[in-house]
Amino acid sequence: MRLLLVVGLDGLTYASWLFLVSAGLTFTYGVLRVLNLAHGNLYALGAYLGATLVLHYAATGSTPALTYALLLIAALVIGAVVGPLIERFFLRRVYSRDEEVQLLLTFSISLILEDVVKLVWGVTPIFADLPYTYLGRVRLGGVNYAWYPFLLAAIALAIGGLLWLVVTRTRLGKILTSVISDREVSLTLGINVPRVYTLAFTAGAVLAALGGALTAPMFSLVPGVGADVLVTSFAVIAIGGLGSIGGAALGSLLVGMARSFAVYKFPELDLFVIYLIMALVLLFRPQGFFGEIEVRRI
Amino acid sequence: MTTRTRTVALLLIVALVLLVGLPLLLPEWIIFLLTVASAKALAVLGVVLLLRGKLLTFGHALYYAAGAYAGGMAVRYWGVHEALVLLALALVAGVAVSAILGLLVARYRAVYFALLNLAFSMVLYGMLLKLYDVFGGTDGIGIAEPTLAGFRLSGLAMYELTIVITALLVYLTHRFFVSPLGYTLRAIRDNEVRVEYMGVSVWRAVYVSYIIAGALAAVSGGLIALAVGHITPDLAFWSQSGEFVFVAILGGTGSVLAPVVGSVLFEFVRNYAFKLSPYTWQMTLGIVLLLIIFFLPGGVWSLTARLPRRSHR
Numbered sequence: 297m298r299l300l301l302v303v304g305l306d307g308l309t310y311a312s313w314l315f316l317v318s319a320g321l322t323f324t325y326g327v328l329r330v331l332n333l334a335h336g337n338l339y340a341l342g343a344y345l346g347a348t349l350v351l352h353y354a355a356t357g358s359t360p361a362l363t364y365a366l367l368l369i370a371a372l373v374i375g376a377v378v379g380p381l382i383e384r385f386f387l388r389r390v391y392s393r394d395e396e397v398q399l400l401l402t403f404s405i406s407l408i409l410e411d412v413v414k415l416v417w418g419v420t421p422i423f424a425d426l427p428y429t430y431l432g433r434v435r436l437g438g439v440n441y442a443w444y445p446f447l448l449a450a451i452a453l454a455i456g457g458l459l460w461l462v463v464t465r466t467r468l469g470k471i472l473t474s475v476i477s478d479r480e481v482s483l484t485l486g487i488n489v490p491r492v493y494t495l496a497f498t499a500g501a502v503l504a505a506l507g508g509a510l511t512a513p514m515f516s517l518v519p520g521v522g523a524d525v526l527v528t529s530f531a532v533i534a535i536g537g538l539g540s541i542g543g544a545a546l547g548s549l550l551v552g553m554a555r556s557f558a559v560y561k562f563p564e565l566d567l568f569v570i571y572l573i574m575a576l577v578l579l580f581r582p583q584g585f586f587g588e589i590e591v592r593r594i
Numbered sequence: 595m596t597t598r599t600r601t602v603a604l605l606l607i608v609a610l611v612l613l614v615g616l617p618l619l620l621p622e623w624i625i626f627l628l629t630v631a632s633a634k635a636l637a638v639l640g641v642v643l644l645l646r647g648k649l650l651t652f653g654h655a656l657y658y659a660a661g662a663y664a665g666g667m668a669v670r671y672w673g674v675h676e677a678l679v680l681l682a683l684a685l686v687a688g689v690a691v692s693a694i695l696g697l698l699v700a701r702y703r704a705v706y707f708a709l710l711n712l713a714f715s716m717v718l719y720g721m722l723l724k725l726y727d728v729f730g731g732t733d734g735i736g737i738a739e740p741t742l743a744g745f746r747l748s749g750l751a752m753y754e755l756t757i758v759i760t761a762l763l764v765y766l767t768h769r770f771f772v773s774p775l776g777y778t779l780r781a782i783r784d785n786e787v788r789v790e791y792m793g794v795s796v797w798r799a800v801y802v803s804y805i806i807a808g809a810l811a812a813v814s815g816g817l818i819a820l821a822v823g824h825i826t827p828d829l830a831f832w833s834q835s836g837e838f839v840f841v842a843i844l845g846g847t848g849s850v851l852a853p854v855v856g857s858v859l860f861e862f863v864r865n866y867a868f869k870l871s872p873y874t875w876q877m878t879l880g881i882v883l884l885l886i887i888f889f890l891p892g893g894v895w896s897l898t899a900r901l902p903r904r905s906h907r
Binding site: 325331333386389390394395396397399400401403404405406407408410411412414415523524527530531534538564567568571574575578579582 | 645648650652698701702704705706708709710712713714716717720721724725832833836839843873874875876877879880881883884887888891
């Protein structure tokens with residue numbers, strides 16, 4: 297029973313993390329139809345900047361409560377600076393070209409950012425656990441568990457809810473839906489599609505960086521996390537269906553729980569569980585749970 | 595078409611003579627570098643082959659590592675040292691893995707195709723890293739003294755073996771390009787739906803191409819294992835796959851020889867750039883890739899089209 301609780305809590309933590317990192321990837325893909333291979337690098341940038349801010353702040357000895365705001369600021373700064381930069385100066389030039397070219401372009405940016413992290417922060421691990429330890433721990437049915445994962449879950453839930461609200465309940469959501477279903481018709485309706493693209497890409501970038509910043513207090517940072525994050529979040533959104541926020545949520549829960557179960561029962565398999573689920577889902581539902589089948593143009 | 599075939603055959607013979615003659619003139623380290631470059635060119639050729647069908651993979655190192663480890667395991671557990679046997683095992687491993695994964699992957703295109711391959715290669719990387727008892731973890735596996743027909747392979751002999759195998763496979767791939775299936779692949783690049791309308795199975799063409807590309811990378815990995823003498827999980831890492839894609843784009847997809855040219859160019863540049871500044875190597879690759887995308891979409895090989903030609907066109 298206690299094991300089940302721990303597995304459930306760990307699964308929830310992992311699922312929240314997965315949702316935070318994959319929501320941005322799937323959102324950007326949904327609007328722009330471009331998979332951002334630099335997503336993992338934006339995550340890394342957010343994590344590193346967040347950790348740096350926290351460490352500097354901690355050195356002043358002020359109340360740790362403000363570190364959470366610092367993590368948020370780090371995510372916003374990275375997303376709002378690097379996001380539009382990539383979209384405006386690079387991505388915009390290849391929308392009319394083949395999908396492979398777009399992938400190659402984001403891949404080159406990912407290579408560049410990979411080294412930017414190494415150049416700025418070096419290769420020694422960085423650890424800023426103040427926001428994690430400050431919240432303390434809780435006893436739950438005989439299990440001693442940290443509070444921070446609950447904060448993570450709450451934020452993941454809030455982000456999911458916010459995205460859902462924006463897309464279904466606001467004017468911006470209507471515009472997004474219109475651009476997603478038909479870019480050209482949206483243009484003729486007077487929608488500023490290029491701006492929507494910049495906005496959507498930036499939103500995805502902020503989410504990636506936020507995922508990184510919020511994870512920074514839990515693990516020590518080493519260079520090279522980018523690729524792992526990208527591949528894992530791709531697996532999640534492939535399960536849910538590319539471009540679907542709800543799919544990302546379902547995929548995160550599925551993968552999170554399965555992996556947490558595997559960690560306790562079959563520790564050697566924890567990595568493969570993700571891909572096993574992905575392969576199984578794709579075998580029976582090639583477009584993922586909520587994915588649409590793309591119409592192939594003749 | 596026959597003149598074209600003849601030209602390529604002639605070019606290959608010339609290259610062969612030159613490359614077997616080169617060792618007399620060049621120092622040993624360049625010979626080793628050329629061995630590595632020409633072995634890796636085969637994996638790049640696999641990526642190029644798929645690119646001709648508009649299929650971009652970010653996980654081709656999966657087959658490269660599968661080939662290398664198939665050889666490595668044979669050395670470690672069966673004590674096989676015969677180079678050709680090891681390479682044959684690498685080939686079998688590559689074909690087997692790509693035939694299985696291809697069943698799933700060949701159904702997909704574009705983003706899915708690229709990322710599914712990446713995911714599977716990361717799975718292999720994880721396995722090689724974690725299953726220490728089987729694969730030796732980060733220590734890798736040492737491949738001591740391969741032999742050819744019982745004779746120890748020196749660096750020079752290894753170089754020549756690599757060149758011969760590369761040339762052979764490059765030629766065979768060229769034959770594939772001009773075969774009906776090769777043309778089907780190119781037609782898929784232009785318009786998949788119309789190919790289906792003609793009554794040709796797109797799935798079969800993609801599946802077979804995927805297996806051939808996997809086999810090429812596996813032999814490439816086998817050759818690298820023999821030439822370097824030591825294999826580590828890094829062979830399956832995403833940056834290796836990225837390197838193959840980079841070299842493929844650098845060389846261009848216009849000819850089977852483009853990957854060879856790209857690969858040699860790449861190994862030489864890396865040899866110097868890596869010493870100069872190891873932390874900016876990937877950044878350099880990224881910037882060069884951006885430049886190619888924007889200014890030289892056909893790769894280095896497309897520059898040959900600007901040379902004056904006497905014969906056709």
